[in-house]
Amino acid sequence: MKTICLYFxxxxxxxxxxxxxxxxxxxxxxxxxxxxxxxxNETAERSYIPALKTLIxxxxxxxxxxxxxxxxxxxxxxLLEIHAPxxxxxxxxxxxxxxxxxxxxxYSHGLSSLINESCFKDDVKHLCNKLKNIFGVSPSIFRNSCxxxxxxxxxxxxxxxxxxxxxxxxxxILGWKSPHFVYNSAETPxxxxxxxxxxxxxxIGFRFNDSSWxxxxxxxxxxxxxxxxxxxxxxxxxxFMELCALGIFxxxxxxxxxxxxxxxxxxKKRGITFSTPSEICGKIKSSGALSIPDPISWVDEERxxxxxxxxxxxxxxxxxxxxxxxxxKICNNHKIMQDWDYLQxxxxxxxxxxKPSSIGAYRGIYDSxxxxxxxxxxxxxxxxxxxxxxxxxxxxxxxxxxMTTIKNQEEELARKDSEIEKLRKTLEHLSNKNINRKxxxxxxxx
Amino acid sequence: MxxxxxxxxxxxxxxxxxxxxxxGLATQPDMEIxxxxxxxxxxxxxxxxKIIPLNLVPIVWQNVDWNxxxxxxxxxxxTQLYYDLRNHIYADFRYRxxxxxxxxxFSGEYPDNLFExxxxxxxxVGVVARQQQFDIIxxxxxxxxxxxxxxxxxxxxxxxxxxxxxxxxxxxxxxNPTVYGIEKxxxxxADCILCVSELTRQTVINHYYQDPQKCFAxxxxxxxxxxxxxxxxxxxxxxxxxxxxxxxFLGRITMQxxxxxxxxxxxxxxxxxxxxxxxxxxxxxxxNSMIELAATKGISDRxxxxxxxxxxxxxxxxxxxxxxxxxxxxxxxxxxxLEAMQSGVPSIISKQSGCGExxxxxxxxxxxxxxxxxxxxYSLCTYEAxxxxxxxxxxxxxxxxxxEKVGKRIRKHYDRLIQNK
Numbered sequence: 001m002k003t004i005c006l007y008f009x010x011x012x013x014x015x016x017x018x019x020x021x022x023x024x025x026x027x028x029x030x031x032x033x034x035x036x037x038x039x040x041n042e043t044a045e046r047s048y049i050p051a052l053k054t055l056i057x058x059x060x061x062x063x064x065x066x067x068x069x070x071x072x073x074x075x076x077x078x079l080l081e082i083h084a085p086x087x088x089x090x091x092x093x094x095x096x097x098x099x100x101x102x103x104x105x106x107y108s109h110g111l112s113s114l115i116n117e118s119c120f121k122d123d124v125k126h127l128c129n130k131l132k133n134i135f136g137v138s139p140s141i142f143r144n145s146c147x148x149x150x151x152x153x154x155x156x157x158x159x160x161x162x163x164x165x166x167x168x169x170x171x172x173i174l175g176w177k178s179p180h181f182v183y184n185s186a187e188t189p190x191x192x193x194x195x196x197x198x199x200x201x202x203x204i205g206f207r208f209n210d211s212s213w214x215x216x217x218x219x220x221x222x223x224x225x226x227x228x229x230x231x232x233x234x235x236x237x238x239x240f241m242e243l244c245a246l247g248i249f250x251x252x253x254x255x256x257x258x259x260x261x262x263x264x265x266x267x268k269k270r271g272i273t274f275s276t277p278s279e280i281c282g283k284i285k286s287s288g289a290l291s292i293p294d295p296i297s298w299v300d301e302e303r304x305x306x307x308x309x310x311x312x313x314x315x316x317x318x319x320x321x322x323x324x325x326x327x328x329k330i331c332n333n334h335k336i337m338q339d340w341d342y343l344q345x346x347x348x349x350x351x352x353x354x355k356p357s358s359i360g361a362y363r364g365i366y367d368s369x370x371x372x373x374x375x376x377x378x379x380x381x382x383x384x385x386x387x388x389x390x391x392x393x394x395x396x397x398x399x400x401x402x403m404t405t406i407k408n409q410e411e412e413l414a415r416k417d418s419e420i421e422k423l424r425k426t427l428e429h430l431s432n433k434n435i436n437r438k439x440x441x442x443x444x445x446x
Numbered sequence: 447m448x449x450x451x452x453x454x455x456x457x458x459x460x461x462x463x464x465x466x467x468x469x470g471l472a473t474q475p476d477m478e479i480x481x482x483x484x485x486x487x488x489x490x491x492x493x494x495x496k497i498i499p500l501n502l503v504p505i506v507w508q509n510v511d512w513n514x515x516x517x518x519x520x521x522x523x524x525t526q527l528y529y530d531l532r533n534h535i536y537a538d539f540r541y542r543x544x545x546x547x548x549x550x551x552f553s554g555e556y557p558d559n560l561f562e563x564x565x566x567x568x569x570x571v572g573v574v575a576r577q578q579q580f581d582i583i584x585x586x587x588x589x590x591x592x593x594x595x596x597x598x599x600x601x602x603x604x605x606x607x608x609x610x611x612x613x614x615x616x617x618x619x620x621x622n623p624t625v626y627g628i629e630k631x632x633x634x635x636a637d638c639i640l641c642v643s644e645l646t647r648q649t650v651i652n653h654y655y656q657d658p659q660k661c662f663a664x665x666x667x668x669x670x671x672x673x674x675x676x677x678x679x680x681x682x683x684x685x686x687x688x689x690x691x692x693x694x695f696l697g698r699i700t701m702q703x704x705x706x707x708x709x710x711x712x713x714x715x716x717x718x719x720x721x722x723x724x725x726x727x728x729x730x731x732x733x734n735s736m737i738e739l740a741a742t743k744g745i746s747d748r749x750x751x752x753x754x755x756x757x758x759x760x761x762x763x764x765x766x767x768x769x770x771x772x773x774x775x776x777x778x779x780x781x782x783x784l785e786a787m788q789s790g791v792p793s794i795i796s797k798q799s800g801c802g803e804x805x806x807x808x809x810x811x812x813x814x815x816x817x818x819x820x821x822x823x824y825s826l827c828t829y830e831a832x833x834x835x836x837x838x839x840x841x842x843x844x845x846x847x848x849x850e851k852v853g854k855r856i857r858k859h860y861d862r863l864i865q866n867k
Contacts, residue, residue: 020817021824022718316831354839370809373832374825 002227003236003275004267005194006068007143007166008243010048011109012040012076013347015364019375024382030339035365037083040076044084047247052090054246054257059097062264067099067274070243071143074107074127075345077134088134095135101276102131104139104162110344111308111318112325113144113153114295118407119325121160123344141165141277145346147196147240148305150295154185154193162191164281166240169195170296170303180234182284186291192281193290196240196298200226205245209254220262228270236280240298300355308349313373318349321380324387326403331390339383348376447481448571448583448590448597450554452497454757455487457555458698459781460610463642463666464586467608468495470667470853477857480578482571482593484552484563486522498578499523500570504532505539506548518547534576539569560589561624568592575600582606582860588613588625591632604637604863608664611642612649615776616702630654637866638859640664642779643800664856665804667849668784671761678761679789685768685834691722691827694767694791696760696782697774699730704773704796704813709736711773713743714820715827722748722827727763729754764789768833769826773813774799783808787844792836794822804847807839 017032107126112119142162149167169179179195207213250256299307351372366372451461472494479495486499516525571593584606585594598605613621641647644663712724740749770786770793777799796813811818
């Protein structure tokens with residue numbers, strides 16, 4: 001019995017404006033409001049709204065059968081709240097049909113998982129709170145920005161209480177293994193891994209409308225035939241893509257939505273089901289451990305992190321940004337925290353990419369990677385000054401013992417919390433026993 | 447082939463390009479090149495081609511004996527060739543001013559009577575074209591177009607003209623009608639027009655009304671640094687050890703090169719920083735007004751004008767520079783950023799420069815966008831990662847651009863033209 005796990009990413013970054021070096025120290029607003037409004041509205045109109053409406057229809061027509069998952073980054077929630085709240089309403093509506101599962105993510109859609117553990121955990125908690133507030137859900141499955149995963153990240157995710165994690169079925173990791181099984185992390189066996197079937201996912205996400213592709217035009221029955229013809233043992237087919245694949249990468253005129261709509265029926269005919277990630281992690285046993293020491297992602301042919309940290313400029317910008325991570329953590333200046341979220345987004349680093357690549361040549365307002373680097377460095381130059389001005393007479397050497405103290409205190413608090421919880425439970429247990437005993441004692445009297 | 451300048455005695459980019467093209471072509475074993483130049487200094491490298499100095503070609507019959515001639519020619523020309531050429535004098539030029547050998551004098555530079563010199567060049571070429579055997583005529587830049595046309599009419603061989611610059615580039619649109627006339631005439635007669643960039647090709651098509659099918663972009667290249675020059679640039683101090691960063695402009699200080707934008711950008715950078723100096727090397731008609739401009743902006747203490755540089759001085763300047771800027775308003779190609787990148791200096795070039803078409807590891811801005819230029823200068827001086835990346839990758843990229851490759855592409859056009867005949 002095969003099951004399809006369909007997952008969509010919703011992420012739009014907050015565009016940075018043209019920021020010259022002579023703005024450093026005078027202008028602390030870094031964002032291109034016009035571009036943000038324009039791009040989120042365009043994406044909402046061309047992709048999110050029609051795509052979500054289709055998903056809602058699919059859920060209503062196939063009650064209890066069709067299921068899918070989405071993740072939404074904090075930055076895009078903010079953008080949608082301001083410019084296109086109807087998208088959030090649609091997500092809520094989809095949620096009410098009961099077919100939807102929300103996944104955990106980082107608020108900033110950033111790369112903190114690669115460098116700073118506490119910053120990463122805060123980032124994830126931040127998003128979980130936001131999801132709780134807006135949609136009333138608490139995710140149990142995690143997906144990192146751009147499906148970045150390594151053993152180390154798996155360990156942190158597991159520590160935060162997530163049961164499973166989504167990542168890329170990268171060929172250089174899997175080798176002869178198939179992505180159609182559930183695996184578990186080598187370091188923390190409790191954490192299950194769902195691997196993306198990149199061929200089938202990209203057939204929809206990248207190639208659907210490509211008339212030079214040998215399978216063009218693709219129909220739902222052919223697609224389901226491919227899945228049906230897979231070996232009997234293959235259980236899980238993970239189709240992960242960005243939601244804007246429906247409408248932007250593949251224009252609406254390509255009838256991509258009709259294709260999606262036809263999928264559940266074609267699956268039913270062939271005895272293929274749909275499942276959410278948490279159902280899969282709950283039901284299906286892991287067929288082995290995967291050890292992934294170097295981070296992988298779903299981007300480019302290399303499926304690694306070279307799109308964001310491939311050249312010296314990207315590394316420099318990345319290190320500069322996270323050099324103030326600890327200071328940002330202890331400050332409670334709302335404006336700085338907000339800039340911190342926006343500046344971390346992976347897109348900012350992707351713009352500095354110098355790899356020749358076919359997909360993702362989009363450069364935003366920048367002419368070249370150098371232009372992107374210059375602009376970003378000017379902005380974080382100003383940002384870092386602002387952060388440092390909060391703690392004018394403290395250098396990093398003084399900061400680190402302070403950070404350790406805070407960390408120790410936090411750990412202690414957490415330990416005490418769990419102890420309190422434990423004691424409270426025992427107390428309840430004891431008082432229950434007492435009541436029972438009293439009841440028992442009083443019984444013979446009557 | 448007709449040229450005007452040849453290393454080591456050069457005044458601009460034309461000489462360097464002529465050298466590169468001939469040398470690149472000469473690597474092909476079945477290629478024989480004869481280059482006509484106004485005059486020779488005697489120290490030119492003639493190992494790979496034959497040079498005919500036109501100031502030693504007789505146009506008036508003088509009865510001179512062998513020993514006298516060979517004494518006068520020195521090592522600039524073969525004595526037998528003098529007599530062979532003398533046999534092909536085609537008209538009575540005794541009314542012209544000639545010397546004891548019956549030759550016209552050339553300055554070989556860009557004198558005030560340039561038009562007369564261009565005309566003389568064509569007259570003398572008449573003799574050479576009657577005597578020499580050749581399959582293709584290749585004329586470099588407008589100075590030699592009349593000679594090219596004449597040679598084509600005499601021999602019926604295909605004419606290739608090489609557009610290194612047009613008067614539209616030199617004058618920011620206000621063309622000299624005589625120069626335009628000569629250029630247009632040359633292009634009209636050419637069988638094939640090679641332009642040093644797509645930018646120039648578009649100018650030739652749109653402003654000289656040429657058939658796009660006979661215009662081709664033929665980008666220039668650079669020669670690997672000579673041993674001596676390499677030693678100079680290898681003495682560069684590491685970027686991070688330098689307290690003061692130096693930003694360099696190197697070229698003729700004239701309208702075409704956009705020097706005022708460099709000063710404007712310098713002003714913006716100097717206002718905000720304390721460790722960046724600017725150097726405007728070169729000479730030109732706008733030099734004095736630039737010095738004045740820097741003074742009125744109050745930045746003369748940080749903008750320096752060392753004057754014209756030649757030979758190794760240029761590479762010493764590159765060695766000491768951290769950023770090279772070429773803000774040209776209109777640059778047909780612009781070889782100097784390639785040389786700067788070769789010497790390990792990251793470059794900022796204007797989008798209106800032809801060399802930008804083949805370079806990716808440099809920063810490109812619009813020449814008028816001084817904000818962007820200032821920003822790029824600042825970031826190259828401040829962010830080590832960007833500087834180092836462009837330094838290394840730029841060097842690698844430029845090393846891939848060779849004259850041999852250009853020679854092969856030119857050869858394809860030659861072959862096509864000969865077959866069509």
